[in-house]
Amino acid sequence: MRAMKFRAWLALIAGILPATLAAIVLFLAFYSWPAMHFNGLGFVVRDTWNLGNLYANPIMRHGTQVQPGATYGILFLIVGTLLSTLIALAIALPMGIGAAIFLAEAVPERLRLWISFFVELLMAIPSVVFGLWGYVVVIPFLGHHFYPLIAQSLGKAIPFFAAPTGSGYGLLTAGIVLSLMIVPIIAATLRDALVSQPASLREAALGLGATRFEALWKVMLPGTRKTLIGATFLALGRALGETMAVLMVSGNALNYLPHRIYDPVSTMAAFIVSQLDSALQDPTGLAVRSLAEIAFVLAIISIVVNALARLLLLVWNNSQRSVVV
Amino acid sequence: MIPLAPARRPAHQIRLSRRLASLTGWTLTGACLFALAALMVWILEVVFVRGVTALRLSVLTTITQGTGGGLLNAIEGTLVLSAGALLLAVPFGVAAGIYTAEYRFTRWATTIRFLADVLVGVPSIVVGYFGYVGMVEWLGWSFSVAAGSIALAIISLPYICRTTELALRQVSNDLRDAAYSLGANDRRVILGVCLPAALPAILTGVLLALAVSVGETAPLLYTAGWSNYLWDGHLTHSPIGYLTYAIWNFINEPFAEANALAYAAALLVTGFVLIINIAARFMLDRRARR
Numbered sequence: 001m002r003a004m005k006f007r008a009w010l011a012l013i014a015g016i017l018p019a020t021l022a023a024i025v026l027f028l029a030f031y032s033w034p035a036m037h038f039n040g041l042g043f044v045v046r047d048t049w050n051l052g053n054l055y056a057n058p059i060m061r062h063g064t065q066v067q068p069g070a071t072y073g074i075l076f077l078i079v080g081t082l083l084s085t086l087i088a089l090a091i092a093l094p095m096g097i098g099a100a101i102f103l104a105e106a107v108p109e110r111l112r113l114w115i116s117f118f119v120e121l122l123m124a125i126p127s128v129v130f131g132l133w134g135y136v137v138v139i140p141f142l143g144h145h146f147y148p149l150i151a152q153s154l155g156k157a158i159p160f161f162a163a164p165t166g167s168g169y170g171l172l173t174a175g176i177v178l179s180l181m182i183v184p185i186i187a188a189t190l191r192d193a194l195v196s197q198p199a200s201l202r203e204a205a206l207g208l209g210a211t212r213f214e215a216l217w218k219v220m221l222p223g224t225r226k227t228l229i230g231a232t233f234l235a236l237g238r239a240l241g242e243t244m245a246v247l248m249v250s251g252n253a254l255n256y257l258p259h260r261i262y263d264p265v266s267t268m269a270a271f272i273v274s275q276l277d278s279a280l281q282d283p284t285g286l287a288v289r290s291l292a293e294i295a296f297v298l299a300i301i302s303i304v305v306n307a308l309a310r311l312l313l314l315v316w317n318n319s320q321r322s323v324v325v
Numbered sequence: 326m327i328p329l330a331p332a333r334r335p336a337h338q339i340r341l342s343r344r345l346a347s348l349t350g351w352t353l354t355g356a357c358l359f360a361l362a363a364l365m366v367w368i369l370e371v372v373f374v375r376g377v378t379a380l381r382l383s384v385l386t387t388i389t390q391g392t393g394g395g396l397l398n399a400i401e402g403t404l405v406l407s408a409g410a411l412l413l414a415v416p417f418g419v420a421a422g423i424y425t426a427e428y429r430f431t432r433w434a435t436t437i438r439f440l441a442d443v444l445v446g447v448p449s450i451v452v453g454y455f456g457y458v459g460m461v462e463w464l465g466w467s468f469s470v471a472a473g474s475i476a477l478a479i480i481s482l483p484y485i486c487r488t489t490e491l492a493l494r495q496v497s498n499d500l501r502d503a504a505y506s507l508g509a510n511d512r513r514v515i516l517g518v519c520l521p522a523a524l525p526a527i528l529t530g531v532l533l534a535l536a537v538s539v540g541e542t543a544p545l546l547y548t549a550g551w552s553n554y555l556w557d558g559h560l561t562h563s564p565i566g567y568l569t570y571a572i573w574n575f576i577n578e579p580f581a582e583a584n585a586l587a588y589a590a591a592l593l594v595t596g597f598v599l600i601i602n603i604a605a606r607f608m609l610d611r612r613a614r615r
Contacts (some may be wrong), residue, residue, distance in 0.1 A: 006512040007428065013420035014437045017486060020479055021444050024455045031458045098357025100326060106351060107358075117606055119361050124602045125595065126540025127449075128569045132576055132591050133368050136375075180364055188360070211339060213347035221534070239450020243543040244573060269450045269543070276457070276547055288458070295454040299447060306446030310439060 028296040028322070035289035038064040039072050043293065048255050049275075050225070051282050058284050065284045072290040074297075076257050080265035084246065085239040085257065087175025088182060092235060095179070096186030097221075100212070103187070104194035105216050116191060117286020122182040132249030134177040139249060142176070143168025147262055159260075163242035166262045169251030174265065177245050182235035193224040226316035233309030241302050243269040268298045331578025369595075376592025379585035389566065392575065392583035396590055402565040403594075405556055406549060407538045409474030414481045415531055421482075422527075427515055430489075437578045438490070441483040452479050453544035459546060468564035476544040481534040488530025492523040525612060529572050529605045536601040540594055552577035568594050576581025 029036075036043075038061070052070030059068050103116050147165035155162035197220050205215035251264025252274050258265050266274065272291050279287035387395030396504070421441070425434045435561035460466050498520050504514040520527075550564030559564050568590045575587035 004379075006510075007424075007513075009434055010420055010424040010428075013417055013431070014486075016417045017437050017444060017483065018440050020482065021440055022448070023459075024447065024451065024479075027459050027463075028451075028455055031463070065504050080573045095357045095361065098354040099361050102358040104350070104357065115358070115362070119358070119365060121599065121602060122361070122365055122368075124536060124540075124596060124598050125417055126542070126569060128540070128542040129368070129372060129591050129595050132587065135576060137367075137371055147437075149473040183361060206327040211343060213350040214343065217350060237446045239538055241446075241450065242496075243448065243450040244569075248573070248576075257376055269448050272450050272454055273543065276330040292454065292458050295451050299451045301450070302446055302448055303443055307439075309446075310442045314439075320416045 013210045021303075026298055027295070028292050028299060031286040032289050032292035032296050034064055035072065035286055035293045038066065038286060039293065042239060043290075044078060044297070045071060045075055046074050047075035047257060049055035049076075049081075050255075051287050054281055054283070056133060064286065066286055067282060067284060070282075070286065072287075072293075074268065074271075074294060076253065076255055077268045077271050077294070078280070079257055079268075080250070080253070082268040083171055083242060084174040084178055084250070084265060085236060085266060087238060087261075088178035088239045089232065091176065091179035092183045092186055093232065094307065096231075096235075097103055097185045097190060099183070101195060101216060102188035103190045103220070105212070105220075116188070118189050120184045122180065123188070127181070127242060127244040128248075130177055130181055130245040134173065134245060134249040138177065138321060139173060141168075142173055146221055147172070147184070151262075161261055164260075166251075166260075169249060170262045171250070171258050171265045172261045173189055173266070174246050177249050178239050181242060181245065182239050185235045186228070186231050186240060189234070190224060190228055193227040194220060197223055218236055222229060226312065228314035230309050230316065233312065234304055235304050237305040237309060240267075241269050242267075242306065243273060246270045247273055268294050272298075351371070365380075372577050372588075372591050372595045375588040376595075379588040380592055381552075382587065384561060384589045386557060389571075389586070391553075392430075392578050393586070394553075396568065396571055396586060396593070398553060399568045399571045400593065401555055401565040402552070403539055403569075404551070405470060405565060406473045406545065406567055407506050407535055408478055409470060410481055410538045411531065411535060412594035413474060413478035414485055414534065418482050418485025419489045419527060421486040423493065423520070423577075425486065425489040427511075427519070429494075432450060435597030439563040441486045444483040445487075447547060449480055449541055450543040452476050453547055455479075461499035466561040468548065469559070469561040470549065470556065470563070470565050471560040473545050473549030473565065476548045477541060478537040480541060480544055481538050484534040484537060485530060488533065489523075489527050492526030492530060493519055496522045497528060525608060532601050533605055536598045540569065540598050542573055545570065564583075 043150065048071050050069060050071050052067030054067055056068045058065045094099065099119065101122055103112055103119075108147040145164065148163070149240075150161055151165050201219050201223065202215045205219040206212070211217065246267050247270040250266055252266045252269060252270065254262035256264065272294055276288070276291060279291050282288065330380070339537075357442050384395045384398065386397055391396065421437060425438045428434050429438075446550040453476055456479075458474060461468060462474040464583045466472050500518055500522060501514055504518045511515065545567055548566060549570075551570050552564045554566075556565050571590035572587050572594065575583040578584065
């Protein structure tokens with residue numbers, strides 16, 4: 001009897017986790033409801049974010065009080081978020097896979113622990129410190145030395161990479177900084193999976209005459225494909241919602257779709273931070289509610305991506321174990 | 326046991342193209358690892374060299390004045406906010422972790438575990454904006470310690486839950502069997518036997534959660550606000566400073582003394598986070614070796 005009561009209490013307290021998640025989603029939906037009603041589905045396909053004439057008297061449109069000329073669209077944010085995440089993944093995936101392979105297969109076991117700990121410490125570095133590093137040293141370095149080089153080589157063939165390369169703030173910089181923040185997720189998960197592959201696999205491959213690298217590349221690595229996909233989704237979720245570092249290096253473009261990879265962009269997460277102050281100037285409050293709509297969309301996207309990642313890792317690995325990142 | 330080395334062909338019998346491909350593979354993967362380590366060193370170098378140059382005793386002992394002065398208010402605020410977050414998150418997180426570990430095969434435990442993992446992935450700015458519209462605006466707390474601490478608690482809650490669960494799973498089932506066979510009930514077994522055995526690992530998890538909340542910025546920007554003064558002790562209606570805001574805000578100022586404050590704050594935050602992570606690693610390592 002007593003034991004049942006203890007268990008029931010624990011179950012009840014544990015319910016705070018689902019309750020928190022539900023509270024976040026439902027409250028953001030509830031709060032942004034007037035904005036959703038006013039913006040409609042066009043919210044995600046319009047590329048203009050305009051608070052309207054803030055000095056005029058509010059007017060009624062579609063049953064909502066708005067400032068004249070106000071339109072809220074976030075297409076440029078969706079494009080910025082997707083492109084920067086895509087660039088980050090394009091860099092982080094090969095780099096993470098390479099680092100994991102070398103750590104698992106080439107580094108002696110005693111050193112492996114310490115080197116992987118050092119590299120995975122990247123996960124612990126706060127986002128705003130990545131932003132500081134990006135802002136202070138990476139932007140000048142890339143803007144002055146690296147981007148002109150890409151523009152002169154790759155830019156000759158592909159217009160998306162052509163000059164002008166701008167000041168260093170922008171899409172590519174955001175992608176590069178983001179990639180460094182998600183590489184350890186991929187590297188750590190894949191290294192774990194590679195180390196825990198049965199040694200007999202490698203021995204069988206070597207016995208058939210494969211070189212060590214061939215055994216790894218053609219036998220060991222394919223076995224970790226599912227873990228890799230799960231880890232990639234985790235990294236994707238992290239990159240989509242990353243705020244401070246992107247805010248500090250992306251150039252925070254407004255109502256602008258990037259034409260070149262060096263152009264300034266903004267992401268949904270960074271935009272919420274950079275626009276709240278001006279949204280508060282809107283006397284109807286619709287701008288603040290539209291920002292809440294962005295937060296709601298971002299919450300839904302990240303919940304779907306993370307749920308997918310965890311499901312993949314859970315079902316495929318058939319284990320309860322998961323990396324807390 | 327030494328595994329038998331498989332018979333391998335001497336290198337000259339393997340076709341040159343295959344040997345070259347392997348060599349290229351090792352070189353490229355090695356380069357990836359080297360690049361990653363080098364970038365880590367670069368970040369640490371920037372933070373530590375510039376931070377140490379900027380750090381003075383007065384930074385630690387005086388409060389911020391305009392774009393200069395010190396960081397005492399921010400240091401105090403970071404400690405207050407993180408302590409508040411832990412105070413809220415630890416009881417709930419540990420209890421949830423106990424449930425998901427000890428009743429791990431129930432459907433509710435599976436659900437909690439899954440949702441904790443999903444909550445970890447919710448962007449911190451979403452939690453921050455939820456805190457702004459929910460607590461600062463709707464409940465009318467304005468920028469405050471309460472709103473900031475609750476936002477941070479939401480971030481650390483799933484970490485603490487998951488690390489507690491993993492810690493309890495390390496406890497041998499023999500211990501549980503022995504306790505049950507002596508006639509103990511669930512409560513005695515969990516609180517009297519399993520929890521003490523897992524305590525060091527749980528504390529390590531709490532420390533790591535502390536490191537996360539010290540390094541967070543986005544959840545605090547629009548819940549805690551910023552203040553140049555020391556905390557006045559009010560839970561609501563009074564903004565408070567914190568170190569990560571100083572990094573973000575003062576690096577954008579055109580004044581050298583403001584930038585110096587940003588570097589000093591970055592050094593303090595990064596140093597603290599690294600020390601906790603390294604300490605946690607040593608603790609886990611020692612336990613694993615025992």
